[in-house]
Amino acid sequence: MRQVFSILVNNHAGVLSHVSGLFARRGYNIESIAAGPTEDKEATRIVIVAFGEKTTLEQIARQLRKLYDVREVQQLAYNESVTRELVLATVWADVTKRTEVLQIANAFGANIVNISDETVTLEASGNDHKTRILIKALERYGIANMARTGMIALPFEGMTEDWEPLA
Amino acid sequence: MELTGSQIVIEELKANGVEIAFGIPGGAIMPFYDEILKSGFPHILARHEQGATHMADGYARVTGKPAAVVTTSGPGATNIVTGLCNARMDSVPIIAITGQVATPMIGTDAFQEADTYGCTIPVTKHNWLVKDPRELQTAVREAVRVATSGRPGPVVIDFPKDIQTMTAEYIPHRTQETVPAGDIHNDAPELDMQAIDQLLEAIERAKRPIIIGGAGILKAGAAAELTEFARRTGIPVINTLLGLGGFPGTDPLSLGMPGMHGTAYANMALCECDLLINLGGRFDDRVTGKVSAFATKATIAHVDIDAAELGKRVHTHIPILGDVRDVLLILNTQAKERDISAWQDQIGEWKREHPLQYDRDGSIKPQHVIEQIQEVSGGNGIYVTGVGQHQMWSAQFLRFNEPNSWVTSGGLGTMGFGLPAAIGAKVGRPDKDVWLIDGDGSFSMTLVDLATAATYNIPVKVAILNNAYLGMVRQWQELFFEKRYSNVHYPENPDFARIAEGYHVRGFDVKDVDQVRSTLEQAAEIDGPVVMNFHVSKEENVWPMVPSGAGNSEMQLGPPVSEERT
Numbered sequence: 001m002r003q004v005f006s007i008l009v010n011n012h013a014g015v016l017s018h019v020s021g022l023f024a025r026r027g028y029n030i031e032s033i034a035a036g037p038t039e040d041k042e043a044t045r046i047v048i049v050a051f052g053e054k055t056t057l058e059q060i061a062r063q064l065r066k067l068y069d070v071r072e073v074q075q076l077a078y079n080e081s082v083t084r085e086l087v088l089a090t091v092w093a094d095v096t097k098r099t100e101v102l103q104i105a106n107a108f109g110a111n112i113v114n115i116s117d118e119t120v121t122l123e124a125s126g127n128d129h130k131t132r133i134l135i136k137a138l139e140r141y142g143i144a145n146m147a148r149t150g151m152i153a154l155p156f157e158g159m160t161e162d163w164e165p166l167a
Numbered sequence: 168m169e170l171t172g173s174q175i176v177i178e179e180l181k182a183n184g185v186e187i188a189f190g191i192p193g194g195a196i197m198p199f200y201d202e203i204l205k206s207g208f209p210h211i212l213a214r215h216e217q218g219a220t221h222m223a224d225g226y227a228r229v230t231g232k233p234a235a236v237v238t239t240s241g242p243g244a245t246n247i248v249t250g251l252c253n254a255r256m257d258s259v260p261i262i263a264i265t266g267q268v269a270t271p272m273i274g275t276d277a278f279q280e281a282d283t284y285g286c287t288i289p290v291t292k293h294n295w296l297v298k299d300p301r302e303l304q305t306a307v308r309e310a311v312r313v314a315t316s317g318r319p320g321p322v323v324i325d326f327p328k329d330i331q332t333m334t335a336e337y338i339p340h341r342t343q344e345t346v347p348a349g350d351i352h353n354d355a356p357e358l359d360m361q362a363i364d365q366l367l368e369a370i371e372r373a374k375r376p377i378i379i380g381g382a383g384i385l386k387a388g389a390a391a392e393l394t395e396f397a398r399r400t401g402i403p404v405i406n407t408l409l410g411l412g413g414f415p416g417t418d419p420l421s422l423g424m425p426g427m428h429g430t431a432y433a434n435m436a437l438c439e440c441d442l443l444i445n446l447g448g449r450f451d452d453r454v455t456g457k458v459s460a461f462a463t464k465a466t467i468a469h470v471d472i473d474a475a476e477l478g479k480r481v482h483t484h485i486p487i488l489g490d491v492r493d494v495l496l497i498l499n500t501q502a503k504e505r506d507i508s509a510w511q512d513q514i515g516e517w518k519r520e521h522p523l524q525y526d527r528d529g530s531i532k533p534q535h536v537i538e539q540i541q542e543v544s545g546g547n548g549i550y551v552t553g554v555g556q557h558q559m560w561s562a563q564f565l566r567f568n569e570p571n572s573w574v575t576s577g578g579l580g581t582m583g584f585g586l587p588a589a590i591g592a593k594v595g596r597p598d599k600d601v602w603l604i605d606g607d608g609s610f611s612m613t614l615v616d617l618a619t620a621a622t623y624n625i626p627v628k629v630a631i632l633n634n635a636y637l638g639m640v641r642q643w644q645e646l647f648f649e650k651r652y653s654n655v656h657y658p659e660n661p662d663f664a665r666i667a668e669g670y671h672v673r674g675f676d677v678k679d680v681d682q683v684r685s686t687l688e689q690a691a692e693i694d695g696p697v698v699m700n701f702h703v704s705k706e707e708n709v710w711p712m713v714p715s716g717a718g719n720s721e722m723q724l725g726p727p728v729s730e731e732r733t
Contacts, residue, residue, distance in 0.1 A: 014296065018288055025289050055478065062475035068293035068313060 002031065003057045004076040004083060004153045007046040008038070010069040018067050019046055028052060028060050032085075032150030043071065047152045076153050078128075083153040086125045087135065088113070092142035093120040101141055108134045119144055170337040172300045172330045173202035176264065178337060179307035180208070185235050185262055187211070187226070189219040189591065193239025194279060196266030198331035203237070211594060211623060214615040216243050218587035220250020220321075221613070223261045225591030228574045229549055229599075231388070233260035233314050234591070240266045241279030244325070245286060249581060252290040254321040256578025257409060258386060260314035261321035262307075263287075269329040270298050283325045292320030298327065300335035316354050318473040319386060356472075358489045358497070365485050366444070366468045367501055370400065373442035373466075375510045378404045379425065379454075382577070383447015383471060384413035389492035390570035393446065394418070396495050400502050403514055405433045407448045408562055409577040416566035422514065423523075426454040427713045428559040431521035434711070434719040436514055437462050445469045447491040450481045451578065460718025470494045521711075523563050526728040530704040531680045533557060533632040536687075537564045540602055540630060543687040548600040549574065549592050551627075553585035553609025556638035559709045561604045572599075583612030589627040590620055600628065600691065607633040607660055614663075617670040620696040628690045629667075629698045634705045635660050642708045647715075667698035675699045 009015045016035060023030050031049040038045045050060055057075070064073045076083075093101040094117065101120050105112060110124035124134050128151065135143070170178065176199065180188075187209040192200040203210050213219035216238045223234040238244055244265040254261045268277040284296040293313050295306045310322045370376060384393050390413045397404045397420050404414045405422045414421055422433040437443070443465040448454065450469075455461040458481055468485035469477055477486040487494055525534045537560055540550075550565055551574040552558040558575055567573050574592050576584040589603035610631050620627055641655040664674030673693055675686050677700065690697040710725030 014284060014288075014294075017285065018293075021288050059475065059479060066473070066475060 001054060001057060002049055002051045004078075004081065004151060005048045005050060005061065005064065006074040006076055006153055006155070007048065007064060007070060008072040009044050009046060009067075010071065011037075011042050011044045012069050015044065015069040016046070018069060019048075019064065022063055022067065023048070023050070023060075026063060028056065032148070034150035034152050036152070045152075047150070049151050074155060076155055080159060081153050081155045083127045083151050084125055085128070085131050085151045086123070086149040087131050088121065088123055088147045089135070089138055089143055090114075090119050090121040090145040091138050092118060092144055094118050097141055101138070104134070104137050108137075110134065168337055168339070169334050171198070171202070171332055171334050172303050172326070173199040173332070174206070175300065175303045175335065175337045176307055176324075176326070177202055177206045177208050178339070179304050180235055180262070180311070182340070183308055183311040185233055185311060187594065188235035188237050188264075189213055189222040189226075190235070190237030191216055191219060191239070191243060192237075193243050193266060195240035195268055195328045196237060196243070196264075196326070196331070198328065199237065199264070199266065199326065210237070211590075211619065213587070214618050215613065216246035217250050217583070218613050218616040218619070220247045220254065220261060220263070221581075221584050221587035222591030222594070222616075224250065224254050224257075224259050224584075225551060225574050225588030226595040227254075227259050227261065228588075229571050229592045230595040231571065232595075233262050233311060236261055236263040238263070238265050239279065240268055240283065241281045243279075244283040245281050248286055248290055249579075251287060251321045251323070253576055253579040253581045253584060255290050255292065257576065258319050258382060259321065260319040262310055262314055263321060263323045265323060265325050266331075267296070267325045267327040270327045271329070273327065283323065287323045290321070291323050294323040294325065296325040296327075297330055300330050300333040303330070303335065304337055354472075355490050355493060356488050358493060359487060362485055362487045363494065363497055366487065367498070369442050369466050369468060369485060370402075370444075370502055371505065374507060375440045375513075376400075376402045376442040376444065376507065377436050377440040377465075378402050379407060379443065379445040379448045380404055380410045380413040381407045381446065381448025382409035383491045384410055385570050387447065387472070387490050387492040388570075389447070389495050390414065392492055392495035392499060395499050396502065399499065400505060401507055401511060402444070403436060403511065405429075405436065407451070407454055407577075408575065410448060411562060412567035412570045412573045415568045417568060424562050426451075426456065426719070427715070428563065428709050428711065429454075429713075430523060430563065431711050431722060431724060432514055432517035434713065434722050435517050435521075438464075438720045439513075440465045443467045446495070447471060449476045450479070452480070455481060455719070456713045456721075457716060457718040460720060521724060524728045525707070528704070529680065531677070531683060531701055533634070533701075533703040533707055534560050534564050535680070536630060536632060536683055536701050536703065537561055537604060539684050539687055540604065541565055543684070543691055544600055544602055548572065548602050549596060551575070551585055551589040551592055551601060551603045553605040554580045554582045555606045555609055556634075556642065556707070556709050557604050557606045557609075557632040559639075560632075563709075582606075582609040585609055586613050586620075586627070586629065587616045589629070590616060590625050593625045593627050601626075603627055603629045605629060605631050606638060607631055607635060607657060607663070608637045610663070614666065617667060617672050617696065617698070621671040624695055626693070626695050626697075629696070630687070631663055631698065631700050632703045633660065633663065633700050634703050634707065636705060638707075639709070641706070645706070645708070646712075663698055663700040672696045672698055676702075678702045
């Protein structure tokens with residue numbers, strides 16, 4: 001399984017080493033990691049997407065909570081949180097393919113940030129599902145270069161218990 | 168008041184109950200050592216930084232108090248990594264203060280610069296690199312708090328040379344500041360009373376209950392509460408290697424140690440029990456053997472202060488997060504007496520059928536030396552070991568009647584732990600006789616600290632069970648590698664008695680079994696450190712044994728012996 005961990009940490013030097021080192025030395029698998037400031041200037045939010053057995057994911061959360069600078073660990077379920085990722089992709093698209101690639105970009109609400117003779121570079125953001133489909137659609141043209149921010153996430157506020165999650 | 172960084176560290180260590188340091192000076196820690204001298208802060212000068220950490224480790228295990236370890240930068244700091252890792256694995260508090268090159272030099276590959284912060288992240292509970300003298304007071308206070316709270320562990324403060332002399336405001340008797348943090352300081356989590364009720368019900372239903380008492384019993388100061396609980400309910404007690412001493416070894420309810428070299432009856436009880444109550448143990452792989460074959464008939468309850476231990480290796484039916492003493496206090500008011508005599512009788516039968524035993528053939532048997540140490544010391548000493556066969560025999564044959572009277576490297580299995588740990592234990596408990604039972608291999612790794620024992624006249628009694636082998640590895644090679652003895656033999660071992668004399672320590676060389684007792688008695692009388700080199704039978708094996716990766720029911724009892732001894 002994959003799980004999104006939203007980790008609120010004290011904004012101290014070395015905290016990222018403590019968090020990433022924990023994953024490395026205990027053999028946990030990280031798919032993506034993203035860190036950035038929060039509304040509190042003393043705090044940083046690190047969002048990690050990890051995968052493993054259910055018991056491993058629970059163990060990750062418990063080990064994270066033991067780190068000195070970790071204030072809070074949320075294990076976010078997909079249907080209870082908003083997730084976003086930014087993708088920059090340079091796609092092979094000479095004049096014969098350019099229109100098709102621009103159409104795909106348009107369909108996904110992606111911005112075009114550069115065009116060269118051979119390539120188109122686009123910028124797309126979205127949830128896990130959307131970015132995955134976009135990348136798959138672009139792969140048939142050939143992706144020359146890609147950079148992704150890794151997923152960031154926040155829980156949905158205002159959800160009440162009578163909201164039945166979709167299966 | 169305005170103090171230097173060095174003064175702030177000393178003052179704050181004292182204010183937080185740290186009473187002694189073990190260490191070795193060097194370039195990047197010299198201003199701090201100057202302050203150690205000026206302030207008169209008690210300090211034991213070691214011969215190797217690894218030894219200094221094991222001294223602090225032994226000191227903490229017998230006193231429950233953390234000591235400081237002080238080293239210079241670079242090699243001084245990297246030398247303590249083993250000692251910190253050892254303390255981390257066994258949940259022992261240590262406050263390490265490492266010198267570091269001056270802040271403008273950090274990152275330039277300066278002389279004796281090492282990334283101490285990076286190196287020690289995985290072997291500490293937390294670490295600090297202090298680059299501002301104004302942060303020192305809080306860092307030291309937090310360091311002691313982190314090391315000693317919740318599940319204890321070692322911490323490092325990396326202390327650059329320029330920060331040691333810079334000044335900052337120091338506020339004496341400053342009240343606790345709260346640094347926002349998660350679970351790390353949680354000494355007393357709110358107890359889940361429903362889970363405790365579940366456990367009480369399980370105890371009432373159980374016909375074959377067993378208690379495992381782990382190191383948590385000792386850390387929580389819960390030995391008396393455990394003893395009351397076991398005697399009230401009649402539930403037999405198994406103690407893990409690090410839990411030994413948490414329940415009287417002479418009590419009829421005691422089953423000794425479980426697992427790889429545990430007693431046969433402890434392992435049989437684990438296989439047959441219908442309720443397993445693990446109090447402050449962490450289900451180490453040496454205890455469980457193959458997890459899928461562990462206590463398969465039992466409802467498993469687990470009490471631990473560390474949430475990450477609950478369900479980590481063994482599926483637990485009744486997990487209880489909390490201080491084990493708090494839980495026992497509740498259990499002792501609510502658990503009822505029960506008649507489980509059929510189960511107790513069964514265990515008694517296993518004890519009679521499969522006692523700990525060894526053959527006596529006229530040579531010096533290592534187990535015999537240990538039994539004699541028990542007798543000569545009256546069982547009231549502190550017993551320290553290295554790592555290997557001698558350690559397992561000590562765990563099997565010594566009978567601990569007091570908590571914190573047993574000092575051994577469990578989780579990391581650090582050969583060389585023994586001598587420095589014994590020195591630290593004796594420094595912490597000068598009122599106790601401290602006996603080190605060591606192997607020739609283990610002892611050789613850190614024997615340099617004999618000089619420390621001699622210099623400070625720290626009277627540790629060292630018994631080397633010398634079989635001229637890395638005995639435990641040899642045993643595995645004999646049993647699992649068709650006796651192909653690869654690099655385990657030390658045929659040219661030094662004359663340890665003469666080595667000792669060279670260090671100004673009394674040495675005895677013992678080759679005759681008839682001299683074992685008299686040598687130990689003599690050693691006990693000497694006012695100073697003693698080394699006894701016992702030439703024990705070379706290819707003695709530790710039995711019983713659960714082969715690595717096997718279930719506890721696959722325990723091998725060893726060859727039959729001619730004379731049984733329990």
